[in-house]
Amino acid sequence: xxxxxxxxxxxxxxxxxxxxxxxxxxxxxxxxxxxxxxxxxxxxxxxxxxxxxxxxxxxxxxxxxxxxxxxxxxxxxxxxxxxxxxxxxxxxxxxxxxxxxxxxxxxxxxxxxxxxxxxxxxxxxxxxxxxxxxxxxxxxxxxxxxxxxxxxxxxxxxxxxxxxxxxxxxxxxxxxxxxxxxxxxxxxxxxxxxxxxxxxxxxxxxxxxxxxxxxxxxxxxxxxxxxxxxxxxxxxxxxxxxxxxxxxxxxxxxxxxxxxxxxxxxxxxxxxxxxxxxxxxxxxxxxxxxxxxxxxxxxxxxxxxxxxxxxxxxxxxxxxxxxxxxxxxx
Amino acid sequence: xxxxxxxxxxxxxxxxxxxxxxxxxxxxxxxxxxxxxxxxxxxxxxxxxxxxxxxxxxxxxxxxxxxxxxxxxxxxxxxxxxxxxxxxxxxxxxxxxxxxxxxxxxxxxxxxxxxxxxxxxxxxxxxxxxxxxxxxxxxxxxxxxxxxxxxxxxxxxxxxxxxxxxxxxxxxxxxxxxxxxxxxxxxxxxxxxxxxxxxxxxxxxxxxxxxxxxxxxxxxxxxxxxxxxxxxxxxxxxxxxxxxxxxxxxxxxxxxxxxxxxxxxxxxxxxxxxxxxxxxxxxxxxxxxxxxxxxxxxxxxxxxxxxxxxxxxxxxxxxxxxxxxxxxxx
Numbered sequence: 001x002x003x004x005x006x007x008x009x010x011x012x013x014x015x016x017x018x019x020x021x022x023x024x025x026x027x028x029x030x031x032x033x034x035x036x037x038x039x040x041x042x043x044x045x046x047x048x049x050x051x052x053x054x055x056x057x058x059x060x061x062x063x064x065x066x067x068x069x070x071x072x073x074x075x076x077x078x079x080x081x082x083x084x085x086x087x088x089x090x091x092x093x094x095x096x097x098x099x100x101x102x103x104x105x106x107x108x109x110x111x112x113x114x115x116x117x118x119x120x121x122x123x124x125x126x127x128x129x130x131x132x133x134x135x136x137x138x139x140x141x142x143x144x145x146x147x148x149x150x151x152x153x154x155x156x157x158x159x160x161x162x163x164x165x166x167x168x169x170x171x172x173x174x175x176x177x178x179x180x181x182x183x184x185x186x187x188x189x190x191x192x193x194x195x196x197x198x199x200x201x202x203x204x205x206x207x208x209x210x211x212x213x214x215x216x217x218x219x220x221x222x223x224x225x226x227x228x229x230x231x232x233x234x235x236x237x238x239x240x241x242x243x244x245x246x247x248x249x250x251x252x253x254x255x256x257x258x259x260x261x262x263x264x265x266x267x268x269x270x271x272x273x274x275x276x277x278x279x280x281x282x283x284x285x286x287x288x289x290x291x292x293x294x295x296x297x298x299x300x301x302x303x304x305x306x307x308x309x310x311x312x313x314x315x316x317x318x319x320x321x322x323x324x325x326x327x328x329x330x
Numbered sequence: 331x332x333x334x335x336x337x338x339x340x341x342x343x344x345x346x347x348x349x350x351x352x353x354x355x356x357x358x359x360x361x362x363x364x365x366x367x368x369x370x371x372x373x374x375x376x377x378x379x380x381x382x383x384x385x386x387x388x389x390x391x392x393x394x395x396x397x398x399x400x401x402x403x404x405x406x407x408x409x410x411x412x413x414x415x416x417x418x419x420x421x422x423x424x425x426x427x428x429x430x431x432x433x434x435x436x437x438x439x440x441x442x443x444x445x446x447x448x449x450x451x452x453x454x455x456x457x458x459x460x461x462x463x464x465x466x467x468x469x470x471x472x473x474x475x476x477x478x479x480x481x482x483x484x485x486x487x488x489x490x491x492x493x494x495x496x497x498x499x500x501x502x503x504x505x506x507x508x509x510x511x512x513x514x515x516x517x518x519x520x521x522x523x524x525x526x527x528x529x530x531x532x533x534x535x536x537x538x539x540x541x542x543x544x545x546x547x548x549x550x551x552x553x554x555x556x557x558x559x560x561x562x563x564x565x566x567x568x569x570x571x572x573x574x575x576x577x578x579x580x581x582x583x584x585x586x587x588x589x590x591x592x593x594x595x596x597x598x599x600x601x602x603x604x605x606x607x608x609x610x611x612x613x614x615x616x617x618x619x620x621x622x623x624x625x626x627x628x629x630x631x632x633x634x635x636x637x638x639x640x641x642x643x644x645x646x647x648x649x650x651x652x653x654x655x656x657x658x659x660x
Contacts, residue, residue, distance in 0.1 A: 026362075029359060029361075029383075031359075031383050032356075032387070033383075034443070034448065035387075039448070052613040053359075053363075053612070053613060054360050055616075057363070057365075057613050062355075110610065114365070117365065117368070220641050225597055230582070279615065279650070280440065282383070283382040283383060283615050283646030283647070284615065285609065285613050285615045287615065299573070316613030320609070320610070320657050320658055321658070323657075324654040324657070324658055327650050327654070328651070328654055329654075
């Protein structure tokens with residue numbers, strides 16, 4: 001039998017990356033709630049997989065540690081809507097590296113402050129004038145010794161995120177999910193879950209949850225080609241999923257024979273309802289992108305009825321004003 | 331050597347209660363946050379012990395299951411500002427018993443709804459006209475076969491809460507706290523932690539955290555006698571600690587030679603700051619009473635500097651309007 005290989009990973013050894021990353025990250029927090037299950041209905045039993053208590057408050061720390069532990073560069077450079085920036089800044093600090101993060105000037109204040117609090121340099125840009133990708137490439141040309149870290153389109157990022165998939169798909173039988181749902185932005189998280197699933201030989205379907213207003217991945221699945229959003233910063237409250245398109249490696253992994261089962265598109269109103277439901281019925285503070293998985297279950301209940309659904313809550317970092325607007329809405 | 335005995339427990343076997351309760355409750359959630367530690371300062375390392383994801387969203391489910399598993403009565407009756415009511419309702423439902431909960435008409439809406447959602451009868455009273463205790467005794471006289479369950483002044487309640495103390499004080503060395511801080515209302519939770527500490531022969535000090543506006547316990551410690559609040563419903567945002575006084579058994583346990591180290595009184599403004607800090611720096615949704623322990627650390631930092639402090643976050647059930655008022659305040 002040929003050894004297991006995963007397209008899109010450039011031969012990176014998932015097992016050793018997952019083992020190394022696991023020694024640096026916090027285990028995820030599994031949360032169940034009868035109140036939430038009653039509110040969702042359809043016999044769905046939700047298993048929240050919360051990365052809101054991870055270092056830096058999101059799953060991105062897994063990928064950031066993976067990258068920072070792997071690279072020999074002493075300076076890391078990235079463009080990020082916030083969570084990957086904070087995670088890379090924290091990972092750089094822990095591994096003795098410098099870090100610069102390019103962020104849209106309109107990023108959530110808490111996210112800019114978080115990146116700075118970990119000692120990194122924040123490079124704020126007006127996204128109406130320059131794209132994040134263009135600015136980060138400009139900085140890279142100025143200092144080619146720096147490592148340009150992609151938040152999603154990188155084999156070490158994907159393998160780092162596989163550490164979360166491993167935690168979900170090695171649960172004991174009484175919690176083992178029938179299906180996993182993960183938010184989709186650039187595709188780094190969902191690729192990580194799919195890779196972990198394929199690596200350990202599990203068979204559970206993995207669904208993506210994407211904002212309707214930034215549905216490049218869903219359209220890519222429909223057309224069979226990698227599609228992009230018309231706008232560079234699509235107008236959705238899910239700021240962690242405001243990517244122009246999936247990464248090439250992520251597309252390769254997610255669209256392969258053993259990729260995603262499919263993608264559910266959740267509109268912002270439903271994502272807001274999911275944020276509210278996590279607050280009222282599970283006492284869980286989630287950021288909008290983090291509530292996408294539950295939003296997908298609310299959007300397409302027929303896909304999940306009667307199932308134990310692991311909903312990945314990717315992060316909890318959200319501006320207080322936006323959060324209160326969402327949870328107060330009737 | 332004489333066998334260990336604990337005053338105030340009427341000979342209840344703590345070991346067997348803790349073992350039984352642990353098989354019915356969720357393990358507590360331990361949360362650490364570098365951001366929180368930086369914000370608290372003084373070299374304090376906070377270990378949040380969160381019962382916000384416990385069944386019914388608060389630690390009270392531990393006590394309620396203990397009581398409901400123990401009693402032969404088929405109907406349970408209690409007065410509660412909410413969390414114990416919801417917990418007893420849920421415990422009654424799981425053990426096939428009926429349940430009536432007397433609640434102040436001005437209770438948080440979410441708490442009244444929660445009690446009803448578990449199938450219990452809610453008896454709303456105007457606390458300006460009748461005390462909770464008087465009303466519950468009236469109901470008990472009408473149906474003496476019902477078991478009148480105290481939320482705190484009961485050996486099975488205290489032993490049930492000891493299951494949480496056991497979880498904290500059997501942590502591995504890298505997380506083992508130097509000191510434990512727990513909210514004090516009627517004294518059921520702090521008694522449980524103290525009893526667990528004494529039972530397993532641990533030596534860590536346990537501090538109580540009490541609202542300044544309902545500081546009967548702190549005054550009792552100063553005078554050496556059980557004191558009461560002037561008002562039956564003291565005006566504090568910590569609705570779980572609006573008790574008139576400590577229970578008699580709780581006072582006996584907390585004021586004994588191996589009782590509480592002391593009590594820190596936190597004003598509502600500091601408790602609000604603690605709620606906000608848990609939101610911004612730890613992604614944790616806590617109710618005001620749940621934030622009392624962190625409020626105590628903020629109030630008296632000199633008592634905790636340089637220490638690993640286990641802060642019990644007793645529950646997370648809070649009305650959205652109050653919550654947003656607290657977290658939005660600059």
